[in-house]
Structures are given as C-alpha cells and as structure tokens.
Amino acid sequence: MMSIRPPQHRRTVRWLPAALAGATAGVLVVGLAVTLARAGGGAVAPLGTVARTVGDARFVPGPCPRTADPIPALEGARCGTLTVPENRAHRKGRRITLGVAIVPAASSRPAPDPVVWFAGGPGDDSISEAQLAIDGGLNRDRDVIFMSQRGTYSADPALxxxxxxxxxxxxxxxxxxxxxxxxxxxxxxxxxxxxxxxRADPSAYNSTESAADYAALRVVLGIEQWNVFGISYGTDLALTYMHKHPKGIRSVGIDGVLPPSLAxxxxxxxxxxxxxxxxxxxxxxxxxxxxxxxxxxxxxxxxxxxxxxxxxxxxxxxxxxxxxxxxxxxxxxxxxxxxxxxxxxxxxxxxxxxxxxxxxxxxxxxxxxxxxxxxxxxxxxxxxxxxxxxxxxxxxxxxxxxxxxxxxxxxxxxxxxxxxxxxxxxxxxxxxxxxxxxxxxSIRNVTRSDIPTLVMSAGFDAQTGASNGAYAARTLSRSTSVTVPYVAHVAFAESPCAQAITASFFDSPTAPNTGCLAGLQPPEFEIGP
Incomplete structure (x- = not known):
C-alpha cells in the first residue's frame, strides 16, 4: 500500500519517511513562554510545562517522543504526552498515549496563538515531520505544536x-x-x-477520533486560540476538525487538499x-x-x-x-x-x-x-x-x-x-x-466554515490534484485559494514562495501576501543525448 502522503525521496522532500535535514537547533527554551488564557485567568507559564487533566485527557511533560532519525528541530522543544481514551464510545476502556513536542518560536516575542501541525499519510508521524515545518519557517513568530496521530510511530501503541x-x-x-x-x-x-x-481496537483509529484528540490537546494545554496547518491527508483531518471542533481555531492552512467528501x-x-x-x-x-x-x-x-x-x-x-x-x-x-x-x-x-x-x-x-x-x-x-x-x-x-x-x-x-x-x-x-x-x-459531509483558511494546491500535484483546493474553498467563506505552479504534492515542502505565503497567512489570515506567485518559473528540464 502507498498512501496519500507527502513526498519522501529527497533529503528535504522524500517519498519514504525519513528525518528532514537542516534547521538551526538549540533555540533557548525561554522563547517558548506564552500566556495561557484560562478560565479563572491570569496564569503565566511556558506552554507544555505543567501537568494537567481536563475531562478524560491528561497532559504530562516529559522527554521528547522517539523518532526514527535525529530531528535537530526538536533540540529546543518542550515535550510530553497526551493520554486519551482509545475509543470514546467506551471511555472506561483502553487508554492510549500520544507524543507531543512544542518547538518554540524563533522570535523572542512570539504571538500568543501557536500553530498545530497535522501530518499526512494517513499514518505519517507528526513528530518526525517537525524538521519540514521548521525548515519552512513555520515557527518564525509562533510556537509550533506537533502531536502524534493515534497509532503512529511516536504514539503508544504504534500500529x-x-x-x-x-x-x-x-x-x-x-x-x-x-x-x-x-x-x-x-x-x-x-x-x-x-x-x-x-494491542488495539482497529475501529478506533480514524479521523473522527484523531480530531477529538487534537481538540482535547488544545484544552488540556490551556490554549485559548491556535492555528492549524495540515498537509496531504492532514488536510482531510483538518477539514474534519474544523467541522467537528471549530471552537478555539483562529485560522487553518491546508496544503495538498483532500476533502473528506471526495476522498x-x-x-x-x-x-x-x-x-x-x-x-x-x-x-x-x-x-x-x-x-x-x-x-x-x-x-x-x-x-x-x-x-x-x-x-x-x-x-x-x-x-x-x-x-x-x-x-x-x-x-x-x-x-x-x-x-x-x-x-x-x-x-x-x-x-x-x-x-x-x-x-x-x-x-x-x-x-x-x-x-x-x-x-x-x-x-x-x-x-x-x-x-x-x-x-x-x-x-x-x-x-x-x-x-x-x-x-x-x-x-x-x-x-x-x-x-x-x-x-x-x-x-x-x-x-x-x-x-x-x-x-x-456524515463523515462525508462538505465542510462549511467561516474560519479564515488558506487553501494551497500545487500545479504538479499528482497525488491529490489541484482542483481539490478550489472544490474545498467553495464552502469556506473566508478562504484564500492559491495554486503554486511547477511544484508537486505539498507545495510548502519544496517552494519558498509557498512557505512565504503560509507565514503571511498566519500573520494576516484574511489578507495573505501571494505576490511571489507572479515570479515563479518552471524547472529547466534535463535534455539527454
């Protein structure tokens, strides 16, 4: 089986899962400090440093999750685990553990609303994709949160x-x-x-349960608002999340779009x-x-x-x-x-x-x-x-x-x-x-939302197709839809222009700067003998 997932055959853009190289490590932990807006208010603590239980979800700070390869971007991260029910229809049954890593913003004065990364696949490991996100500058002004989707490499159990x-x-x-x-x-x-x-209930590993995991993570970390960025299958999950758990979402970026209603x-x-x-x-x-x-x-x-x-x-x-x-x-x-x-x-x-x-x-x-x-x-x-x-x-x-x-x-x-x-x-x-x-x-329902959304597609995308972006944008009333030409599936992974547009979007979700698109050129194709 080959799944709908980001590329993995280069050091930074691959066809098979591997650590992505590059990125400056050793960011000072103090850069992660944010104000936690909580009911009863006023508490200030670095995000991800406090053990907390809300309902049936519990976050505990601890070592960074395991990865198959070294991930330099995690060297300055705050980490821990989220424990949730495996099957929310049977809340007293088995519980599972999801790895969490929070990479601090590069800025010394980060914005209070972090970005949470939704990995592709289905089945790719979010923690292992941290280097891709950080190499693309996603943490320029905001902390970036990575959490294992259930069943993935850095989760327990890992299927x-x-x-x-x-x-x-x-x-x-x-x-x-x-x-x-x-x-x-x-x-x-x-x-x-x-x-x-x-080791697991196979019927509990799906987009509905994963979306609920992320909703629980936001609440248990005490985050009033965050931004979502999903790639490949992560766009399917992001659209499901927007539909089922819209509270607390400031904006959403989706790249390599796979609408649940068409998947x-x-x-x-x-x-x-x-x-x-x-x-x-x-x-x-x-x-x-x-x-x-x-x-x-x-x-x-x-x-x-x-x-x-x-x-x-x-x-x-x-x-x-x-x-x-x-x-x-x-x-x-x-x-x-x-x-x-x-x-x-x-x-x-x-x-x-x-x-x-x-x-x-x-x-x-x-x-x-x-x-x-x-x-x-x-x-x-x-x-x-x-x-x-x-x-x-x-x-x-x-x-x-x-x-x-x-x-x-x-x-x-x-x-x-x-x-x-x-x-x-x-x-x-x-x-x-x-x-x-x-x-x-209902899992196939079209997602309708007024949450500001960046809908990004790629001109050479043979895995999800650029037309999916326009389709999804039709029912997202405050969306900006762009197609980045001359790049393949997940434009953010290989296009500096796509990365700049994404950063601009999280700064101004209703008015991102897409001017770089006008200067893009096709690749110079190899001419053999």
Missing part, C-alpha cells in the same frame, strides 16, 4: 506493521497488477490486522491526470524540452499500454544492497512511478524517453530505491491508514467506481491498470480483510 513495508520491498520483483500480487498484498494486510488487534481511491485517478498534465504541459512550453521530447503525454500512455501487455524485467543496484535487485516494470508501476516522480520533475521527460528507447534503468532505480530504502520500513502507521481508508473511504465507493474514474482520466489504459488506483492498489480487497465498521455517512 506500524513493518511486514507490509517488507512485502512492498519484495514486490518490486513481481508484476504489480497481477492477481497473485494482490493476493499476497491482502495476506500482508490481514497479518497486520491480526497483529494490531492484539477515496477513485479520486486518485483525477489527481494523477492533473499532475501529469501539468508537468507535460510545462515541458511542451519549454522549447528545448518540446523539441527533444515531443508528445510526452502520448509517449507515456503508449508505454503504459505496452508494459502492461509485456512487463519488462531488469536488475538495478540499490544503495545498501550487496547484490543487484530484480525489478519488474508493468503499466501499473509506470503510473505509480510518475505519481511520485513529479517531485523530481526536471528529470521526468528524460526518464520516459530513455524507457521508450529501451533503457529502463533510471525509472527502475527510482522505483526500487524508494521501496528498498531502510527509511521505507516500519515508519508508516498502516493501522491508522487502513482505519481511515476502510471506514471513511471505501464504504462510499466500489471497485467499479474506481475503474470508471480511471477510464474518465485515462481512456486508453487497460482495465488491469485502471483497477488499481494510483497509490492505493488492491484497496477494496485490503479493506475487506481489515474489517472495520463504516463511519457514519
């Missing part, structure tokens, strides 16, 4: 299921779209379900079409690229059909592997490769052209390198991912809907390709194995 990641690594040598591969995929999912059920495997086909077309159009408008790689879209679609009919097998060398690795490329692999390769847009035309001329190495190396990286194993919370997918998405679409959506986007693709939505192969079969109840239909 990470490394067996699924290990299967995905082995599967680079299998035909992606083959029924036999699907059967093995579902077997890995079922094993994850069995393991998770020994599902079907939607990924439209997103792929938009992201691919944005990249192909940019090449066509650049004379050197267009001359060297004419009709790039047509070449790509032809290759999908040809590889699906006759999969290509090659071997590649992957860092850290002592022997060459077998890689099978079929039509489904090519679609999924490009879905993530939009983050490496400058090299995409050359890679497609090389494949068309019998050289699959660049594509095979990127595909296998991502799956076989140590950073790909044991970090994504598949238990949360399937909890969201299987209760909130698949009950509201069927497998025929997925094929129809694919055919609308890519009429020339074979049915076997269309049956496996980009990023989410075999999802409906996996969800039958996961076996959790469907969420109430």
């Amino acid at each position: 990470t299921c490394a067996n699924i990641d290990e299967f995905n690594a082995r599967a680079v040598g299998l035909v992606y779209d083959a029924p036999s591969t699907g059967q093995l995929h579902v077997k890995a999912t079922r094993t994850c379900r069995e393991q998770s059920a020994k 599902g495997a079907s939607l990924t086909w439209s997103a792929a079409r938009q992201g691919f077309d944005g990249l192909f159009k940019a090449c066509a408008e650049q004379p050197a690229c267009n001359r060297r790689y004419p009709n790039l879209s047509g070449t790509f679609e032809r290759l999908v059909r040809e590889l699906e009919a006759r999969p290509l097998t090659t071997t590649v060398t992957v860092p850290g592997r002592p022997t060459p690795v077998k890689v099978v490329l079929d039509g489904g692999v090519l679609v999924n490769w490009l879905t993530s390769a939009t983050h490496l847009a400058a090299g995409v035309p050359r890679s497609i052209d090389e494949l068309a001329h019998g050289n699959p190495q660049r594509i095979a190396e990127q595909w296998a390198g991502g799956k076989l990286s140590p950073q790909a194993v044991g970090r994504l919370a598949h238990g949360l991912a399937y909890g969201v997918f299987c209760s909130e998405w698949t009950p509201f679409e069927n497998e025929t809907d997925v094929i129809r959506a694919g055919r609308r986007a890519f009429p020339s693709f074979p049915r076997s390709v269309l049956a496996n939505a980009p990023q989410l192969p075999f999802l409906h079969a996996d969800c039958r194995a996961w076996d959790v109840p469907a969420a109430p239909r």
